[in-house]
Amino acid sequence: MREEEKNTDQEIYRIKLKKQPLSSEREEIKAKKAQRNRKLVTIIMVIVLVIIGFEFGLLFGISNMSRKPSEGLDSDKLEEIAYYFENYWLYARDYEDLTGTLYDQALYGMTTFADDPYTTYASIDDMEDYTSDINVEFVGIGVTYRLAGSGFVITQVYEGSPAQKAGLLPGDIIKSVDGQSTKDMVTTDLQDLVLGKEDTAISFEVLRNGHIEDINVTRGNVDSSVYVYNVDDVVVLELYSFGLDTYDDCVKYLDNYKDYDKLIIDLRDNGGGYASAVEEIAGLFLPDGSVVMREFDKDEKEIVSYTNSDVYYDNFDEIIILTNGNTASAAEVLTMALKEGHPNTHTLGETTFGKGVVQSLLTLSDGSTLRLTSMYWTSPNKVSIHETGIDPDYDIKREDVYYEVFYPLDEDTTYDVDTVSEYARLTQEALAFIGYDIDRVDGYFSEDTKACINDFLNDHDLEGDGTLDKDTYEAIMSVMYALAYGDNSHDNQFMEALEIINA
Numbered sequence: 001m002r003e004e005e006k007n008t009d010q011e012i013y014r015i016k017l018k019k020q021p022l023s024s025e026r027e028e029i030k031a032k033k034a035q036r037n038r039k040l041v042t043i044i045m046v047i048v049l050v051i052i053g054f055e056f057g058l059l060f061g062i063s064n065m066s067r068k069p070s071e072g073l074d075s076d077k078l079e080e081i082a083y084y085f086e087n088y089w090l091y092a093r094d095y096e097d098l099t100g101t102l103y104d105q106a107l108y109g110m111t112t113f114a115d116d117p118y119t120t121y122a123s124i125d126d127m128e129d130y131t132s133d134i135n136v137e138f139v140g141i142g143v144t145y146r147l148a149g150s151g152f153v154i155t156q157v158y159e160g161s162p163a164q165k166a167g168l169l170p171g172d173i174i175k176s177v178d179g180q181s182t183k184d185m186v187t188t189d190l191q192d193l194v195l196g197k198e199d200t201a202i203s204f205e206v207l208r209n210g211h212i213e214d215i216n217v218t219r220g221n222v223d224s225s226v227y228v229y230n231v232d233d234v235v236v237l238e239l240y241s242f243g244l245d246t247y248d249d250c251v252k253y254l255d256n257y258k259d260y261d262k263l264i265i266d267l268r269d270n271g272g273g274y275a276s277a278v279e280e281i282a283g284l285f286l287p288d289g290s291v292v293m294r295e296f297d298k299d300e301k302e303i304v305s306y307t308n309s310d311v312y313y314d315n316f317d318e319i320i321i322l323t324n325g326n327t328a329s330a331a332e333v334l335t336m337a338l339k340e341g342h343p344n345t346h347t348l349g350e351t352t353f354g355k356g357v358v359q360s361l362l363t364l365s366d367g368s369t370l371r372l373t374s375m376y377w378t379s380p381n382k383v384s385i386h387e388t389g390i391d392p393d394y395d396i397k398r399e400d401v402y403y404e405v406f407y408p409l410d411e412d413t414t415y416d417v418d419t420v421s422e423y424a425r426l427t428q429e430a431l432a433f434i435g436y437d438i439d440r441v442d443g444y445f446s447e448d449t450k451a452c453i454n455d456f457l458n459d460h461d462l463e464g465d466g467t468l469d470k471d472t473y474e475a476i477m478s479v480m481y482a483l484a485y486g487d488n489s490h491d492n493q494f495m496e497a498l499e500i501i502n503a
Contacts, residue, residue: 242273283309356386
């Protein structure tokens, strides 16, 4: 998701049309579009396969590949199709560069395969976004967030970021940005508002612990993918991704903890990164020359990757790695390398994503890129985790609230005793997570539920009579989120890891 949302799935960006067809026309248009795209794909192949080189490798490096342009294709048809679209298509005026859009759509279609969701074409803009995501390097405020009811909840605030300096906190629910309500926004809408030029100001209205706060943030460079701190003499290393500077940031922080012997590495929601970064970071905890992973191409030729670090922290005798379903790719490589190479490493949390294949980035003649699945990888002991993931040594789920979708409650809707609703159930779960001794979490609005709501309102100096309305519902959500994302003591996976490593 970047700034400002994390997501393991690959994202395809599509241009929105200003005009939409009637429902009765959609099936016909869909059929014609499919036929048109098949023609465009065939014609455009000669352009796609003119690969002039490559710049860098995604996840596990880039392999040397031979290529041969297709022959016998009638490229004049491309100009014909572009001519008809530009001169007769109803929606042509909605596109600043229609021909370029046609090319991109053909390329997206050509590189889309049901059995390989990772191979794809990436435009120049796509790649700029993608690399800034991996490196956590952009001009913004430095947060990640997820959709939460009628706003967006901040799930992480990067260390040293403009957001942290301005006082934004994990758990804050963003209600508006520069006066624009976030109620009906999607994540890309919010991202477009938040990103901008360096040293420009942006105002936020956030709901925090049931109260509205106004916070102004000055945009700046955000370039950190690492955060390190200690709890109860245990060093905690949070890795958001494996970027080009991740290794240097790790060394900068970990040099301050050479006298500690216990380490928790948090790889939850880490979707991967560069091979070089994994080799470097593995080398911080494994002896020089240790195998990090093995890669195999389509001909089963093996390439072995080894640790690559000038620094070795042999003081960490015990390591626990936190994982979840969004721990993927390069994060899984590091997990397996440490499990098999370090004498006392264990995993805790949930089964990882299970991405055991390698993409190479091939730069095309216009600067766009082909992300091509070129290899599969295994652990040093030749264990493949593709499509199965890594099962944790300690299988522990997070509290239910982390997996719930908290739908927005309408302004004019209320619930009271003897009603049954999904909103009552979500409220009951949230109150239980906060710490209230509620009698049930099944959605039936009991007298005890009303009493707990009244206790909550009194505890947070909020108005209300115990019925569940929009304001009360959102206030409860805001307190729950503040604890869920801003207080480690409510993170049962983290607390369990602390208990085990200190046992």
